[in-house]
Amino acid sequence: MRFRMEGPTVITLDDKRTVYGPGQLTWQDGEIVSLGPENSDPAPVDQLIRVGDAYLLPGLLNGHNHAAMTLLRGVADDSPLFEWLHDHIFPLEAKLTAEDVYTGTLLACAEMIHTGTVGFADMYFHAEQVARAVEQAGLRAWIARGITGDAQSGQPRLDESLEFATEWRGHPRITPMLGPHAPYTVSFDLLQRVAAAAQECDLGIHIHLAESPQEMAELAQRQTTPFALAHRAGLFSSRILIAHGTHVSASDVDYLVGMRGGIITCPVSNAKLGNGILPYSMLREAGITVGLGTDGPASTNSLDMFLEMKAMAWLQKLAGRHPETFRAEEALIAATTATASVLGHAGGQLAVGRPADFIVVGRRSAHLTPEHDAVANLVYAAQGKDVRYTVVDGHILMAEGIITAFDEQAVILEAESRAKMLTS
Ligand SMILES: [Zn+2]
Known part of the structure; x- marks a missing residue:
């Protein structure tokens, strides 16, 4: 399966600190296969995800x-x-x-x-x-x-x-x-x-x-x-x-x-x-x-x-x-x-051939407005709860704030009761 995310500002953190805004990132079999400005890759994909008003950066x-x-x-x-x-x-x-x-x-x-x-x-x-x-x-x-x-x-x-x-x-x-x-x-x-x-x-x-x-x-x-x-x-x-x-x-x-x-x-x-x-x-x-x-x-x-x-x-x-x-x-x-x-891991930056491990942070919120400096916004103003997508090894573990890999509410209830037993 080939996936593409289209529309967010792509902050690569590569050695040249390249930013594509708006950009696209395409991945297959857990690896990034292309990235660049929006519409820069004409090859068809199995799933296209459009994400506006967001930053895409290494996880x-x-x-x-x-x-x-x-x-x-x-x-x-x-x-x-x-x-x-x-x-x-x-x-x-x-x-x-x-x-x-x-x-x-x-x-x-x-x-x-x-x-x-x-x-x-x-x-x-x-x-x-x-x-x-x-x-x-x-x-x-x-x-x-x-x-x-x-x-x-x-x-x-x-x-x-x-x-x-x-x-x-x-x-x-x-x-x-x-x-x-x-x-x-x-x-x-x-x-x-x-x-x-x-x-x-x-x-x-x-x-x-x-x-x-x-x-x-x-x-x-x-x-x-x-x-x-x-x-x-x-x-x-x-x-x-x-x-x-x-x-x-x-x-x-x-x-x-x-x-x-x-x-x-x-x-x-x-x-x-x-x-x-x-x-x-x-x-x-x-x-x-x-x-x-x-x-x-x-x-x-x-x-x-x-x-x-x-x-x-x-x-x-x-x-x-x-x-x-x-x-x-x-x-x-x-x-x-x-x-x-x-x-000793190849992640931490976005480039062709590197792992498809990345996140998408929504930026259409009061505390991230305006945007004079994207990196300053991400470090000094953004919060973990602004993350909309988390992708690891090419798998989307969270889409629009919903965890897809397991039943989060069941884990919260189980953890609550185990923690009580432990300290009682
Ligand atoms: Zn420790």
């Missing part, structure tokens, strides 16, 4: 998530990270069943599809249930089973991760990764084993590093930093997705130069937990790729990447004490091409 990529934590949204908000984790979240997570993780992830997928996210990197347990929900929802995902413990207690979790990777490797939309949680929850010898397994099995690594001041203080007592420790364990020998990296110092940058992967900043989570602001300008100058993510919905409360783009811009401008420290386009790039680059 957003959420580079760091714990999707099933939707069921814990709003639990013990406003407490510090370590207290929140150890006293509230870990005891509840111990009660989560496989079906809870499946339902929580599907609920997250509904929220992501509505707000224009086409793929996400996830770290959680019951990874096979995360994959089951993602497969049903039609999104793309980079899934890691969270690994914690020491060489003895953590080995079964590493074994499970490798079994999961063997089972899902080669799936068109799901990429397995290894997910050692953080240097404060994984012993050094287990980190070394994960690094060796990642190299042997050619898997990427997803890890939290330098998220909070407490973590930095703990590692300082061991005369090291999270980056030095990760380097010593061998984690940088594979593709690595570093969630947060908030407290990266100038001397740590040496570990990052030339790495495969990059940092995923989660500004809303970092602000809400009072953890700090990523030194983005320093990383930009060093040529380190910085993508964007929400973190889990229990710490961020929202999976809306439009909110995340605003937060990234606000915090960077605040940190730099100057509005020119950070431009709107940088937030949009972080949420698309930069996150794709961290993941």
Whole structure:
């Protein structure tokens, strides 16, 4: 089947930042086959969708998530990270069943599809249930089973991760990764084993590093930093997705130069937990790729990447004490091409031969009028609920605000009752 969307302003985010307004995009078998000004492709299609008053742009990529934590949204908000984790979240997570993780992830997928996210990197347990929900929802995902413990207690979790990777490797939309949680929850010898397994099995690594001041203080007592420790364990020998990296110092940058992967900043989570602001300008100058993510919905409360783009811009401008420290386009790039680059994925920009992963954002609304600058409108004024279409791998997962892949209302009811059972 060949599809075409005709009429919206097409923002490609390609290297020349080409914009076609009004434009068209044609796709077949999950790939973009032509794009350009309106009526630029005379070849017939099986389905033509006319969309006026809208922007068509690459789908957003959420580079760091714990999707099933939707069921814990709003639990013990406003407490510090370590207290929140150890006293509230870990005891509840111990009660989560496989079906809870499946339902929580599907609920997250509904929220992501509505707000224009086409793929996400996830770290959680019951990874096979995360994959089951993602497969049903039609999104793309980079899934890691969270690994914690020491060489003895953590080995079964590493074994499970490798079994999961063997089972899902080669799936068109799901990429397995290894997910050692953080240097404060994984012993050094287990980190070394994960690094060796990642190299042997050619898997990427997803890890939290330098998220909070407490973590930095703990590692300082061991005369090291999270980056030095990760380097010593061998984690940088594979593709690595570093969630947060908030407290990266100038001397740590040496570990990052030339790495495969990059940092995923989660500004809303970092602000809400009072953890700090990523030194983005320093990383930009060093040529380190910085993508964007929400973190889990229990710490961020929202999976809306439009909110995340605003937060990234606000915090960077605040940190730099100057509005020119950070431009709107940088937030949009972080949420698309930069996150794709961290993941080693061909998405994040629109061009012939690239994946047909895109969204359509309606612009005929009071808060997007007038349009002096499309990118500024998308980053500073648009909201996730403005998304009208979400297309992944050529499949239309949402059309005019209606999710087509699954019964969203049934998932909401199921999630509601499971969340109540969990906390009762
Ligand atoms: Zn996280």
